[in-house]
Amino acid sequence: MKRQTVNTLLNILAWRSIQAVFVALFVGIVCFFAAQGLGGNMAYRIAGGRYGIDLMDSSTAESVARELGLDRSLWVRLVEWLGDSLTFNFGNSLVSGSPVIEEVGHTLGHSLTLAGASIVLSVFIAVPLGVLAAKHPNSWFDKTLLFCSVSLKSVPNFVIGILLVMLFAVQMKLLPAAGHGDFSYLILPTLTLALGLAAVSVQVVRDSTLGVRNSTYFLFSRIKGLSDAQTFQRHGWRNLLVPVVAFLGIQFITIVEGVVVIETLFAWPGIGHSLVHAIFARDIPIVQGAAVAMGLIFVAMNALVDIAVLLLDPREGGKS
Amino acid sequence: MLCYIITLFLEITFPFVDPRANTSMKYLKKSLIIAALAGAALSLQAQTITITSPWELKSKDPTVGGYAFTRMGITETLVSINKAGGLKPQLATDWSVSDDKKVWTFTLRNNVTFSDGEALTADAVIHALEVAKEKPGPLKGVPILSMQSKNNSVVFTLEKPYTLLPAALGHHTTMILSPKAYDKDGDVNQVVGTGPFNVKEFTPPQRLSIVKKDDYWGEKASIDEIEYIAASRSVTRALMAESKPSIIAYSLDAASISRLKHNPKLDVMSIMLPRVITIKVNHKHPFMQDINVRQAMSQAINRNGIAASLLRSPEIKTTQLLPPSLSQWHNTDLEPFQYNADNAKALLEKAGFTFNGEGYAEKDGKVFEITMRTYSDRPELPLIANAIQDQFKKIGIKMDISIGSYTEVPGGHQDGTLEVALMSRNYATVQSPLNNIASDFGRGGADWGAMNWENEAVAKALDALKLDNTDDAADANRALVTRAIQEELPVIPVIWYKQSVVVSKNLKGVSLDPFDTTYRLNEIELVK
Numbered sequence: 121m122k123r124q125t126v127n128t129l130l131n132i133l134a135w136r137s138i139q140a141v142f143v144a145l146f147v148g149i150v151c152f153f154a155a156q157g158l159g160g161n162m163a164y165r166i167a168g169g170r171y172g173i174d175l176m177d178s179s180t181a182e183s184v185a186r187e188l189g190l191d192r193s194l195w196v197r198l199v200e201w202l203g204d205s206l207t208f209n210f211g212n213s214l215v216s217g218s219p220v221i222e223e224v225g226h227t228l229g230h231s232l233t234l235a236g237a238s239i240v241l242s243v244f245i246a247v248p249l250g251v252l253a254a255k256h257p258n259s260w261f262d263k264t265l266l267f268c269s270v271s272l273k274s275v276p277n278f279v280i281g282i283l284l285v286m287l288f289a290v291q292m293k294l295l296p297a298a299g300h301g302d303f304s305y306l307i308l309p310t311l312t313l314a315l316g317l318a319a320v321s322v323q324v325v326r327d328s329t330l331g332v333r334n335s336t337y338f339l340f341s342r343i344k345g346l347s348d349a350q351t352f353q354r355h356g357w358r359n360l361l362v363p364v365v366a367f368l369g370i371q372f373i374t375i376v377e378g379v380v381v382i383e384t385l386f387a388w389p390g391i392g393h394s395l396v397h398a399i400f401a402r403d404i405p406i407v408q409g410a411a412v413a414m415g416l417i418f419v420a421m422n423a424l425v426d427i428a429v430l431l432l433d434p435r436e437g438g439k440s
Numbered sequence: 441m442l443c444y445i446i447t448l449f450l451e452i453t454f455p456f457v458d459p460r461a462n463t464s465m466k467y468l469k470k471s472l473i474i475a476a477l478a479g480a481a482l483s484l485q486a487q488t489i490t491i492t493s494p495w496e497l498k499s500k501d502p503t504v505g506g507y508a509f510t511r512m513g514i515t516e517t518l519v520s521i522n523k524a525g526g527l528k529p530q531l532a533t534d535w536s537v538s539d540d541k542k543v544w545t546f547t548l549r550n551n552v553t554f555s556d557g558e559a560l561t562a563d564a565v566i567h568a569l570e571v572a573k574e575k576p577g578p579l580k581g582v583p584i585l586s587m588q589s590k591n592n593s594v595v596f597t598l599e600k601p602y603t604l605l606p607a608a609l610g611h612h613t614t615m616i617l618s619p620k621a622y623d624k625d626g627d628v629n630q631v632v633g634t635g636p637f638n639v640k641e642f643t644p645p646q647r648l649s650i651v652k653k654d655d656y657w658g659e660k661a662s663i664d665e666i667e668y669i670a671a672s673r674s675v676t677r678a679l680m681a682e683s684k685p686s687i688i689a690y691s692l693d694a695a696s697i698s699r700l701k702h703n704p705k706l707d708v709m710s711i712m713l714p715r716v717i718t719i720k721v722n723h724k725h726p727f728m729q730d731i732n733v734r735q736a737m738s739q740a741i742n743r744n745g746i747a748a749s750l751l752r753s754p755e756i757k758t759t760q761l762l763p764p765s766l767s768q769w770h771n772t773d774l775e776p777f778q779y780n781a782d783n784a785k786a787l788l789e790k791a792g793f794t795f796n797g798e799g800y801a802e803k804d805g806k807v808f809e810i811t812m813r814t815y816s817d818r819p820e821l822p823l824i825a826n827a828i829q830d831q832f833k834k835i836g837i838k839m840d841i842s843i844g845s846y847t848e849v850p851g852g853h854q855d856g857t858l859e860v861a862l863m864s865r866n867y868a869t870v871q872s873p874l875n876n877i878a879s880d881f882g883r884g885g886a887d888w889g890a891m892n893w894e895n896e897a898v899a900k901a902l903d904a905l906k907l908d909n910t911d912d913a914a915d916a917n918r919a920l921v922t923r924a925i926q927e928e929l930p931v932i933p934v935i936w937y938k939q940s941v942v943v944s945k946n947l948k949g950v951s952l953d954p955f956d957t958t959y960r961l962n963e964i965e966l967v968k
Contacts, residue, residue: 164847170504171576173817174866177887178850180576216499216644217627226643282675289683297683298676299669300647387671389646397645400845
């Protein structure tokens with residue numbers, strides 16, 4: 121690796137680390153105030169989340185308020201959170217009482233597994249098909265692929281999910297319909313998400329490949345006498361992957377954050393699902409923990425994309 | 441699994457290829473099928489049964505997530521509920537009360553051990569109950585002066601007689617855990633109980649797996665391992681029921697039930713729960729404080745229509761507050777609720793209302809306009825609220841619906857802003873409905889009960905019942921209470937609640953508990 125590339129790499133890491141600290145602080149503080157601003161009596165909501173409908177009433181709400189010191193001033197509670205966070209103590213859930221780090225870790229782990237598996241599977245679907253389609257633009261294959269992309273994208277994700285469950289779980293009894301545990305539970309939610317993701321990314325791959333194929337450097341390489349396969353090998357992959365990698369980064373973030381519907385359909389204990397519950401129950405430590413974790417993942421993902429792009433196309437690094 | 445998919449793929453593709461032309465492929469196909477069958481056999485051997493319900497696992501704390509542990513047979517209470525709905529001994533073999541009804545003695549079962557090997561002792565029981573007493577739950581309302589151990593018994597000394605003590609000791613919040621299950625602050629670290637199952641894996645919010653305990657004191661379980669999956673969507677639970685080989689799926693919606701009824705591998709079971717969907721009414725409201733108005737509202741509701749068309753179970757329309765399954769509190773002498781919109785309008789006129797050009801009832805220049813609070817935690821509530829909105833409109837009541845958190849109901853009761861609320865109330869959180877009836881309709885009303893309604897005769901009858909619900913006067917007192925509720929409508933009952941459960945036909949011995957406290961998993965057998 122060139123020295124300049126290494127320098128750029130270190131710059132990226134340093135800059136992103138500073139960014140991470142600010143994102144964590146900002147997100148944590150904003151969440152704290154946002155949760156205060158939500159309607160409804162906080163002690164009632166927490167008591168409801170904790171004890172359930174049959175045991176919750178105004179007296180349990182009062183005891184919750186006393187126990188948590190909800191009558192203390194906002195600033196005291198915020199400073200307390202900041203102080204604790206600096207020592208990596210993120211507190212306990214107001215509902216379950218278990219440490220935030222444990223609860224968020226469990227659900228975030230499941231979300232990351234699902235998101236990672238879906239992205240990988242979608243790449244295996246989208247890249248070969250997209251590259252192939254770009255080889256013969258406007259052919260029947262290219263048009264069929266576009267038709268499939270549009271149709272898949274226009275169907276809501278959960279409908280695809282239900283259809284897959286009906287086929288693979290109910291009819292064929294090959295895979296479990298919902299839940300989590302061994303690898304088999306991961307397959308259907310992953311496939312559901314990957315199909316939706318690939319429907320879009322296949323077109324990104326196709327357009328990017330087409331751009332490379334139509335470029336002057338590609339033409340020049342062919343004129344030099346290299347075959348199509350050789351040219352694609354040397355000048356195609358790196359160039360076409362730069363926009364694709366950036367796009368995959370965005371897709372990854374979207375599915376870590378926003379697949380509540382698929383999580384509930386497959387009874388998958390993801391972070392989206394637990395965040396929704398935490399907001400309903402005004403479980404502020406969990407809301408803060410989950411939001412900060414997602415913010416950090418956002419930063420980490422950006423850093424990874426930057427690094428991947430730098431490695432794919434080190435010219436930027438060379439210049440600086 | 442992979443083999444299965446490959447075989448399937450080959451099955452689909454190979455009819456187009458002449459198998460005789462490619463012998464090596466034929467062998468490949470054959471071996472793949474064998475591998476797939478072997479895989480299937482292995483997966484059959486490792487079969488577990490699955491329980492699914494919408495109730496998420498929250499925590500190890502008995503008051504927060506304890507219902508899951510008692511239902512799954514991990515933990516037990518001193519008293520339990522038999523199949524007829526009465527109390528039966530569990531960790532206590534019997535109990536007695538002194539003549540002044542203030543001292544209760546519960547004798548403990550011998551030779552019971554917790555799953556950590558500790559023996560069940562009176563001190564362990566007292567420790568668990570001391571912790572429970574400080575937390576929300578029925579035990580908090582019991583006027584306990586002291587709990588003492590005496591030989592192998594626990595002696596409760598009460599401030600005043602309290603007939604519901606045994607029922608309260610059947611509630612999941614009073615589960616008996618090993619002293620080692622608690623940390624120094626009284627928080628539960630591990631769920632160490634005496635039940636027929638042990639926790640294998642507890643991964644809240646959605647999964648719990650349990651294994652049978654070989655040295656259980658009672659009827660030992662026959663199924664080795666059971667997994668519990670909390671799936672909040674009814675469609676997910678229905679799809680699981682169709683795909684899992686052995687499953688019990690709780691709380692399914694009417695549409696899924698009517699589809700699954702036709703599945704040859706599944707049975708549908710149902711049971712009435714002591715839960716009632718009622719309308720909570722603010723009796724200080726200038727219009728609704730009039731009994732004629734409340735009667736009009738009750739007669740405007742087409743309960744049969746809601747039960748039969750909306751919820752597809754005509755038998756769950758209320759005829760009075762509590763269903764016949766709670767026989768002591770179901771008063772057969774009462775005249776059932778009637779749907780009569782014309783009479784309802786006449787009642788409103790009797791109360792001094794006139795009807796304006798749009799058909800809305802008016803009194804003193806004010807239109808009869810109210811807001812109904814409800815919540816979607818029970819998905820049928822917003823639907824029923826819509827039906828009631830329509831039915832009220834027919835008699836001239838303009839009703840808005842506000843769907844929010846259920847905590848808005850107790851909140852609105854306390855700050856007085858609530859007008860009407862559609863809510864689902866469990867009248868028997870402990871085995872006897874008396875506990876909740878007494879708090880809901882006694883003096884001062886309650887968050888989930890009467891609001892600004894008081895009836896001195898009812899309050900006195902309830903006080904007497906709390907002291908003794910077995911004496912000669914008890915029946916008369918219960919009749920007085922049920923009649924007053926029927927006539928004065930402190931809350932307006934709408935629908936009783938039926939729990940529908942889908943069970944695989946290869947499971948024998950499944951029974952449903954009317955109080956939803958236990959799944960009786962140790963009685964279930966897997967048959968071929």
